[in-house]
Amino acid sequence: MPEQRSSQWYAGDDRNAYIHRAWMRRGLPAHAFDGRPHIAIANTASDLTPCNAHLNEVAESVKQGVYEAGGIPLNLPVVSLGETLVRPTAMLWRNMAAMATEEMLRANPVDGVVLLGGCDKTIPSLLMAASSVGLPAVVVPGGPMLTGTFRGVPLGCGTDVWRLSEEVRAGTLSQEAFTKSESSMIRSRGHCNTMGTASTMGLVAEALGMVLPGLAGTPAADSRLLEAAHDTGRLAVEMVAEQRTPAAVLTRGSFLNAIVALAAIGGSTNAVVHLLAIAGRLGVELSQDDFDRTGSDVPLLVDLQPAGRFLMEDLFRAGGLHAVLREVSDLLDPTAITVTGKPLVDYLDTAEIWDREVIRPRADPLLPHAGIAVLYGNLAPDGAVVKPAAASEHLLQHRGRAVVFDSIEDMHARIDDPDLDVDADSVLVLRGCGPKGYPGMPEVANMPLPRKLLQQGVRDMVRVCDGRMSGTAYGTVVLHVSPEAAAGGPLALVRTGDFIVLDIEARRLDLDVPGDELALRTPDPATVAAFANPQRGWERLYVRTVQQANTGADLDFLTGASGSDVSRESH
Ligand code: FES
Ligand code: MG
Numbered sequence: 001m002p003e004q005r006s007s008q009w010y011a012g013d014d015r016n017a018y019i020h021r022a023w024m025r026r027g028l029p030a031h032a033f034d035g036r037p038h039i040a041i042a043n044t045a046s047d048l049t050p051c052n053a054h055l056n057e058v059a060e061s062v063k064q065g066v067y068e069a070g071g072i073p074l075n076l077p078v079v080s081l082g083e084t085l086v087r088p089t090a091m092l093w094r095n096m097a098a099m100a101t102e103e104m105l106r107a108n109p110v111d112g113v114v115l116l117g118g119c120d121k122t123i124p125s126l127l128m129a130a131s132s133v134g135l136p137a138v139v140v141p142g143g144p145m146l147t148g149t150f151r152g153v154p155l156g157c158g159t160d161v162w163r164l165s166e167e168v169r170a171g172t173l174s175q176e177a178f179t180k181s182e183s184s185m186i187r188s189r190g191h192c193n194t195m196g197t198a199s200t201m202g203l204v205a206e207a208l209g210m211v212l213p214g215l216a217g218t219p220a221a222d223s224r225l226l227e228a229a230h231d232t233g234r235l236a237v238e239m240v241a242e243q244r245t246p247a248a249v250l251t252r253g254s255f256l257n258a259i260v261a262l263a264a265i266g267g268s269t270n271a272v273v274h275l276l277a278i279a280g281r282l283g284v285e286l287s288q289d290d291f292d293r294t295g296s297d298v299p300l301l302v303d304l305q306p307a308g309r310f311l312m313e314d315l316f317r318a319g320g321l322h323a324v325l326r327e328v329s330d331l332l333d334p335t336a337i338t339v340t341g342k343p344l345v346d347y348l349d350t351a352e353i354w355d356r357e358v359i360r361p362r363a364d365p366l367l368p369h370a371g372i373a374v375l376y377g378n379l380a381p382d383g384a385v386v387k388p389a390a391a392s393e394h395l396l397q398h399r400g401r402a403v404v405f406d407s408i409e410d411m412h413a414r415i416d417d418p419d420l421d422v423d424a425d426s427v428l429v430l431r432g433c434g435p436k437g438y439p440g441m442p443e444v445a446n447m448p449l450p451r452k453l454l455q456q457g458v459r460d461m462v463r464v465c466d467g468r469m470s471g472t473a474y475g476t477v478v479l480h481v482s483p484e485a486a487a488g489g490p491l492a493l494v495r496t497g498d499f500i501v502l503d504i505e506a507r508r509l510d511l512d513v514p515g516d517e518l519a520l521r522t523p524d525p526a527t528v529a530a531f532a533n534p535q536r537g538w539e540r541l542y543v544r545t546v547q548q549a550n551t552g553a554d555l556d557f558l559t560g561a562s563g564s565d566v567s568r569e570s571h
Helices: 015-024 055-068 090-107 122-133 159-170 175-185 197-208 223-242 252-265 270-282 288-295 312-317 320-327 408-414 451-455 515-520 525-529 537-545
Strands: 038-043 072-077 112-117 137-141 148-150 153-155 373-377 380-386 397-405 427-430 462-465 499-503 508-511
Touching: 038 055, 038 090, 038 122, 038 223, 055 072, 055 112, 055 223, 090 122, 090 270, 090 537, 112 122, 112 223, 122 137, 122 197, 122 270, 137 197, 137 223, 148 175, 153 175, 159 175, 159 451, 197 252, 197 270, 197 320, 252 270, 252 288, 252 320, 270 288, 288 373, 288 380, 312 320, 397 408, 397 462, 427 499, 462 499
Parallel strands: 038 072, 038 112, 112 137, 373 508, 397 427, 427 462
Antiparallel strands: 148 153, 373 380, 397 499, 499 508
């Protein structure tokens, strides 16, 4: 075994080594400091991140595994982001969580790390952090909730909130029934059970190779999660011995595998910004266009909400991620290894589909081409993203008049106004919602439809926004428009009444305004006034340094890695 990094703190007879050991001697025996690996458990458990609250129990299982393999486990609570509660958007804090976790891993005497995440931003921030530190690291995704039912019908977290609230607005569901459904939505511990961002990132983390093979997607309440957490603790000790770092696992090939997986499972568009940000930490060449090139011909095989019918518990029962990946294994990079050191594809041979309604065989996909389409045009010079699987067939090619909102408040104030000049062919535009503009790029792109159109039976319209969309939402929504309005993007120049042309097949998003006329336009003062202008603290740092969605919305000074070396002593 190579000398441990932690031995820089603990080895020797001098005063500093004494201090480092003595303060850790609260139950740790002398042999804890004999050069065995110290494994941090970066734990995002928090009562305010209810999706991750059970991770303390998971951490206990990881600890047992670490001990069993001869290591010393150390619980390290890290910044935790609860998607539903944190304002103005958890995405504003993803980079802060990543930075704080990175620095605490580097600053402390640890040799490897087990990353415990679940709720949307937690796994991305942990992977960004671990990639920039470069210590051996492995993820335990906390797993989805069990399926809750309301009036005999399964409820999908998130997706059914949108659906039920639209039903209330359309007058087809009573407010009382809506409120009653609240207690049925969250049946157990765990994260959202739809194919939202949390489910997506757990599965994608495994496709990347960063999870003990077969673990991702195990429901949070399933005993097998604790067994796999125990095994992950053992694995972390082995990974330190072999110095299997994130850079060894996360190659371009593993990112392309993740893109294939993302498409086949019908995963969240948020995975695009997260994977780009993780790749940026490692210096792996990956662009938004890779998602279209590699992902858009992959068949959609998993029939989960929001695009389909089932929920995460069903996917697990039907064979899980490996059964899905086996169907598309010819599209996977056979050289991309996992945390075990063995290639991902080695784990797929024995996988089987147990329910062909939930996981469709390759020959009978839900859609022949899934994935994410990246659009370009004079409205999105650096690209915009759309998920064709969540869009309506009749809107894939569309030309309509823009109805423009400068902010989320402006949209809420006017969207249900009976006098709003809007019809089913209109294109709803919401700007000021990018990384800088909001700040933090919230999940608002799936704007509610005007009440008067809902009452006419309209259920989808083309929407264009520089923000993100919840992974649990659906509709013909063009999002991540780059550059955003607040960063000088042409989205700031759109006026109500302009025609917008969307052509998903041709990958185009254009404003039908002559170039010379557009060149003369400047943003309206009201548009600019709606952009965030924070004066201090994290928000100010964020707005000044955040990059655009097309490269992952990381802070400019956080891309890349610093390794695990710390040059100076604290005493
Ligand atoms: Fe935590 Fe959906 S709110 S995963
Ligand atoms: Mg979300």
